[in-house]
Amino acid sequence: MRVEYINPFYQATLDVFRVMLSLEPKRGTLKAVEELVPVSEANVGIGVTGDLRGSLLYSFPKAMALEMVHIMSGMRMTKLDAFVTSALSEVANIISGNALTYLSKNALVCDISPPQAFIGSEGTLSMSTEKAIVLPLITDIGTLEVSISLHGK
């Protein structure tokens, strides 16, 4: 897992959060983990295929997820229902797509699978046995953790 795969995800999150949420996420300290483990209540997993393959896991604390939806819709919501998880899935999907566009500038062509949302921090999302890097993205409404496990052919 190469660290240079990480920056496109930071850049893409910054772009998307600016447009959609008027937020400026800051990078936290990267950490290496053995597998993709959801750390918060609202999670979105996305598979990657192509020149790089692996998985991405977006982990949102519940309060952050609800506040993101409040910023977007103007409505206060109290539970992680299908509307909220669908909105988070779309945000994760857009970030991933944009990050892969940045990676394609380095001649790496990849595709993503449709996002899969799941609630709760039980279990792991182990699609590979290789290590992942966790990128914390700190915002005024909470910290999103993006776990990235991408490997070349």
Added chain:
Amino acid sequence: MWKEHYRVGSDLIDTQHQELFKRVSSFIRVVQGDGPWVERLAQVQETLVFMQHYVVIHFADEEKLQAEIGYPELERHRKIHDDFKAEIQAFAQTVEREGFDEEKVQEFSAKVMTWLIMHVGREDQKIGEFLRSQGGHK
């Protein structure tokens, strides 16, 4: 939902965008509202029909503007519009076939919301920038 910085500088397009945001916003209020689903269903159906028609009109007007000003990314933008129209169409067919399931409608309305914010907030802003670089819209 609508924010002033979403303006692109064309009165027609800005008015249509505001209408779209207003409709999507009230759609979400109905979908996420209280009360039995059967009672909210009529409004959901009505909004879906409106969206199907209105996006066609709006996208056509926006593409016409892009052609008029010689916007270089028209074809790419048209493709994004066509893909979105196809998604709405596909959803309309699904609910026609399978019925208006509350959870499916919730998922769809969130998709429409994020698409609209991202599209108007980023893609359409590029039209605005181009328009301004050409001296604005007459």
